[in-house]
Amino acid sequence: MNLFSGSIPNSISNISTLEVIDLSFNSFIGPVPNNLGDLQNLQFFIIGGNQCGTGEVDGLDFVKSLINHTHLEILDLQYNGFKGPLPNFKANLSTQLSILCLGVNQISKTIPVWIENLVKLTFLAMNENFLEGNIPSGIGKLSKLQRLDLLENKLSGEIPSSIGNLTFLFELRLEANNLNASIPSSLGNCQQLQYINLSHNKLQGPIPKQLFYISSLSIALDLSNNSLDGSLPTEVGNLKSLSTIDISKNRLSGEIPSSIGDCNSLEHLYMGDNFFEETIPHSLTLLKGLQDLDLSHNNLSMQIPKGLQNLLTLRCLNLSFNNLEGEVPTKGIFGNASAILVNGNDKLCGGIAELRLPTCTNHGSTKRQKFNGFGIVLAIISVVLGILLISSFLTLYWIRRSKSKPPSTPLIDDWFLKISYKELFQATRGFSSANFIGSGSFGSVYKGIIGQDETIVAVKVLNLHNPRVYKSFMVECKALRNIRHRNLIKILTLCSSLDSKGKDFKALVYEFMPNGSLDDWLHLLVEAHNHSRNLSLLQRLNIAIDVASALDYLHYNCYASIVYCDLKPSNVLIDSDMTAHVSDFGLARLLLEPNDNSSETQTSTIGIKGSIGYAAPEYGMGGKATIQGDVFSYGILLLEMFTGKRPTDQMFTDDLNLHNFATSALPVHVMQILDPTLIPKEEQSEEIEEVAINRTEGPSHKTDQLQDCITSIIEIGIQCSMESPRERMNINDVGRGLHLIKRKFS
Structure with a gap:
């Protein structure tokens, strides 16, 4: 992160004890020296964010010596403009390489077969290149892989079934390629997955039920812009921790399963541009954290569930171009004409004036009269089920309340990222003045970079000399652990430990706000x-x-x-x-x-x-x-x-x-x-x-x-x-x- 320019000198290989080379985000140009393999102790080689592929020689021959290096753990060449294919050679199975970043270059041809020999890899990124051909079936040999990022290439063929062997995988990004065939059911074996994005491909066939048994899915399941068909499996209700489901722009049909109301953490649901039919399930009104709901361009009929107006977090509702009928509610999100779309439903009436819908009459249609008795029966059944449901909740509530509480309640749940003082010290460059953002009566705030994905965060280090800080720390943890809103700062984790001098250390880690x-x-x-x-x-x-x-x-x-x-x-x-x-x-x-x-x-x-x-x-x-x-x-x-x-x-x-x-x-x-x-x-x-x-x-x-x-x-x-x-x-x-x-x- 400086303004260094010129090429990387060949003489750098003379520093025989060198373990880390990090020249990232400067203005270096190529070629990269081919003798880097002479550095016997080299562990990290990081030159991401330069122009090393734009020098006199465009080539990646130097990769061969680095891949087979005895001790190299991280090779980061992303954002450099490297062109042409990766060299062909036989990779050494004993390589220690765990992170290989080749993304955002102009690398062409196929993914080389030597990739499958890098069995220690935990992170493989080859995104935003010109790679073509199939994803090698040997990708399944990388059993320790946690993140696989191949998005925005020209890859075709099928997703290999061997991908189910990657049981430690928590992020899979294959979007924006030309992948076809069906989604392999073996993907359901990856029980650590939190994020799946297969969108903008040519995938066909049904969505395998096995995907909906991945209980770890919490960030997103994006299958949009494909040619998937069949129905949405009822097993979708198993995804109780998932925040985003996007299955829009496919050929899915049938009813929307009512079990989708069991996805308690759902915030964004996109199902537009399919062939879904029948009614909008009332169970959607149970998704109290829902912010975006798109059911447009389907064949949905009957009335809009009035319970949608009670979803207080809902900010965008698109029901346009269906066959909906009856009265449009007026409360909640339905009171904001700029937040809802209901056009293309010729039988809707009422609603707020800005929607310019016809006034509802008291004369029901013949169809509605015909099914009036059925509606009464359905209402009675719903009331009975509702009473049973409420009774169950009350019983569970009193059982839980009667149980004695444990001696101490953790401030942050287990699913929060665990982080140590040492990691925060490194993330903020030793809490340096260059990373200092500001201070208040309770502490100082520093900018930091954490995790393999280099997430930028704000680290609030508390001033423990202030006697009120301990109480403030407890209050902030208890408040933020249970609240979620787009206009509230998001806490990522906390650290309550000892610093390098053995003194108490407490810090809160938040998402970083770049505009101050x-x-x-x-x-x-x-x-x-x-x-x-x-x-x-x-x-x-x-x-x-x-x-x-x-x-x-x-x-x-x-x-x-x-x-x-x-x-x-x-x-x-x-x-x-x-x-x-x-x-x-x-x-x-x-x-x-x-x-x-x-x-x-x-x-x-x-x-x-x-x-x-x-x-x-x-x-x-x-x-x-x-x-x-x-x-x-x-x-x-x-x-x-x-x-x-x-x-x-x-x-x-x-x-x-x-x-x-x-x-x-x-x-x-x-x-x-x-x-x-x-x-x-x-x-x-x-x-x-x-x-x-x-x-x-x-x-x-x-x-x-x-x-x-x-x-x-x-x-x-x-x-x-x-x-x-x-x-x-x-x-x-x-x-x-x-x-x-x-x-x-x-």
Whole structure:
């Protein structure tokens, strides 16, 4: 990761004791020396991310000496532009090579047969090349292989049945090739698989039932864009830990099995562009974590299950181009016209006005009258089954509750990645200043790279000199282990161990957010980052919606209501897609036994509940943490986002605060308090878009539209930050209001 250039010198082979050569991500060009095999102690040779295939000589002859090297464990040549075929030779069975990365080059011809002799391999990546021909049947000899990545080549023929011998495999990527024939049933022997992607091939035949007995599947099963036929096996319900199923764009037919409702962890389900028929199974309404559901372009009939409107996490629903009939629900996701697609169903009626469907009449069709008696019987059976199901759940609940709890409950479940202090030390380059991201009262955060897939993470190392840190650590672990939402930071694992000096060491490992915090975007000095990084009005509105969505989940849709307690711009992190994620749960409170009136729900703990300027006024008088306190913090954050003023700005003295400052500007002077960085962007876009505006709607119309938008946003911020908790908005209404503003402004 420097700017070194030129070629790798031949004299490097004179360093006889050399064990590691890592020249990755520089600007080296070829040729690569052929005498590297002379380095008897060489274990790692890593030159990924250079231009070594673009020198005077394009060739891979040097690979031969490295593959047969006695001690070499890692050979990484990816992202280099190497061209031509791999050399033919006989690989030594005694080779120690465990990682071979040849991806993202221009390697052609077939996969050489010597691959099957690399029996110590755990990771083989030859993705994004020009490889053709068959996958060698000898691939099954690589019994220790954990990851196989051959995507985006020109491979054809069948997937060899010997692939079932790879019992340690946890990631299989063969997508975007020309593979045909059927999926081998032997793949079901790979009981460690977490991720399977066979999409964008020419695979035929039915989906083997054996795939649905791989209980370890948790990330994705992607079989889309093939020519698979037959029905979806009922065994699909065995995949209780799977997050994504994509079987779209195939030739699958028959009914959608009701057992799919047993896939408890399913978040993304894509079944569009097939020939599925009959009804949409009601069991889909049991998938409480479902975010995306695509059943479009099938032959599904009858009514839309009303229970889909109760799926609070559902954000995209595509039921278009089927034979559905009857009334479209209006609640939940059905209240958001931009999130649902129902066109191409001529017999649907009702729904919200934006869908422009015909009004439903009270006269049922002849078919519906004919089966009315059957419907009543079915309803009675459903009620009886429902009572039995509820009784079973209650019985299990009381049995579990009556059992004594173990002495200690692990903070993180067994399926989380295990990581040591040493690994974190290496991942962050010794917690170096170059990897330092930021710090707070409870610790420091470093950027790190972990795992064989080189996942970039954020490592929060706790400052154990602070007496409150231990409690914060426990709170954050307990909160994050049970919550999942697209707008909440995802914890990957933790480390509770001893450092190199034998002292206590505690760290939390999160997914890395490359775009930093909202505070950076709002308040970094102009010279600290480019003008182009300023957030536009629409970006700010999207971030505000993301944060409101996160709070709504914590308050009302979590396993137990959680009061976040410390909402502020520095705790809102932005990912590469400019999606906001609420982070840092060190002060969060788990609400105890919520009452029917959630506004009265509060915690029994006392102490710090937020940051100066953002904490609700009742907290300063010893009040307990409530969800209304979070709403107050949100209101202040919203006002800060659109005025550009911190609540601790020097201008706010005596009785003047950010809330009063915004209130006094409504409605006439609202544009005067708008963050100045927003105004030039709108003026520029006005010139660009004026061509598309009707002649009767000149620039003054756009100015009025912008002012209406800002006024509505500021009003929500003011309503959320009222002094009295009872006068503050509900976070549900905040989200709906901001979505409406966004639609009008867009």
